[in-house]
Amino acid sequence: MSSFEYRNGKLHVESLPLEDIAREVGTPFFCYSTQAMVNAYNSFSDALSKAGVKGTICYALKANSNQSVIKTLAKAGAGADVVSEGELRRALAAGVDPKKIVFAGVGKKPSEMAAGLKAGILQFNVESLPELEALSQVATQLGVTAPIAFRINPDVDAKTHAKISTGKADNKFGIDIPGVRRFVEQAEALPNIAIESLAVHIGSQLTDASPFKDAFQRLATLYKELKSAGLPLKRIDFGGGLGIQYNDETPPDLSEYAAAVSEVLEGLDAECIFEPGRFLVGNAGVLVTETIYVKEGTNRRFLIIDAAMNDLIRPSLYDAWHDIIPLNQPAANAQLTPCDIVGPICESGDTFAQQRPLPEVKAGDFLAMESAGAYGAVMASNYNTRLNAPEVLVKSDQFAVVRKRIDYDTLIKQDVLPDWLS
Helix, strand or coil: CCCEEEECCEEEECCEEHHHHHHHHCCCEEEEEHHHHHHHHHHHHHHHHHCCCCCEEEEEHHHCCCHHHHHHHHHHCCEEEECCHHHHHHHHHCCCCHHHEEECCCCCCHHHHHHHHHHCCCEEEECCHHHHHHHHHHHHHHCCCEEEEEEEECCCCCCCCHHHECCCCCCCCCEEHHHHHHHHHHHHCCCCEEEEEEECCCECCECCHHHHHHHHHHHHHHHHHHHHCCCCCCEEECCCCECCCCCCCCCCCHHHHHHHHHHHHCCCCCEEEECCCHHHHHHHEEEEEEEEEEEECCCCEEEEECCCCCCCCHHHHHCCCCCEEECECCCCCCCCEEEEEECCCCCCCCEEEEEEEECCCCCCCEEEECCCCCCCHHHCCCHHHCCCCCEEEEECCEEEEEECCCCHHHHHCCCCCCHHHC
16 A cells, blocks of 8 residues: 555655544544545556557446545546445536446436436446336436446356355346346337446456456357347446455456456457446555553453444454554564454444454554545444544645544434424
8 A cells, every 4th residue: 555654653644644634633534545546546547558448437436435535536537337326416416427427236216217317327237127117117208218238147256255246146136148138129129228238247356357257258248149139239338346455365467357358359349338446445545543442351452442343344244354553653573462453332243353463552542444445434334323434535745524523413413303202
């Protein structure tokens, strides 16, 4: 994480010591690096260009939907992959060109379809016949034509965590390849539908290139067959899913990924869409927390911190690993002691790491959980009536709070008492 490194004994984000931000903003808080996000976007774009691949990179908002994050990537050239009307509204509010917005997801409501149609987005990724019929009806009512992609389920094992695998036949996503021909016939019989694309997305946090290659090859073969049969296809949506390094993973090299795309495009006259999310923002963020207490148990040493599973749920939900490091650089020969790093929530599941070797940490010391830019703040809650962790964006030697920590009065007043309790 080159945008996060020790300088003069202090962990910096770009040109700023994280400790200075922590003392001003208070902990816990998420901190994002502009440089890291832009560098990730450019590396993805450059790899495609070097492989001779032209396409639209639509940032997957579900990874991190902060307006400043969306705007930063939009200024770099990104479109948006959205899965709800809320994400659509966020993308439009951040200035994303509607013609660079893809609306994905298995459960789009008619009202969400209408919002996308009125905005004039690039395409809807359709995943079932009932969804297609509903989209046709909404488009007909509005007097417009809905541009669609068939999201194909290629029945490929993404070799990732079961809860973020989406390309197997028993997953809820996409249209099975054996049923595509029948699906095409049904789609062509519906009014106000324009079939323009095929799409695929087999999962998140892929660290092996082979599933990508298998899925892309099956998609390209189907594209050729359907286009030869007269279907007016013009785009292929390759989805996202490229993993990052959290611990000891070795994600596919970008050039290998781009080559997998380039190989299947040979002989096809197709525009391309890509939907990276985690890859663009995951390693661009950290969660900064303060140690409240150090508890010496009979068999374990516990670091009790002020961040909790409501702030970053990935370790509790996925048994996910995040590197945890002190903001003050330890000595090179510092003795390491196994610690359990836990939060204050009243659940044993509120644990970030077990028996993690760390240098001496005292109450009041700050820690950073790395690789927290994706699926961190966006999945947070107010469980235990805890205030949200604010979000901070850094650019060089400047920082801004881009999502404030609300106060207790505001949080509690979101509840409305009925007349009989007032």
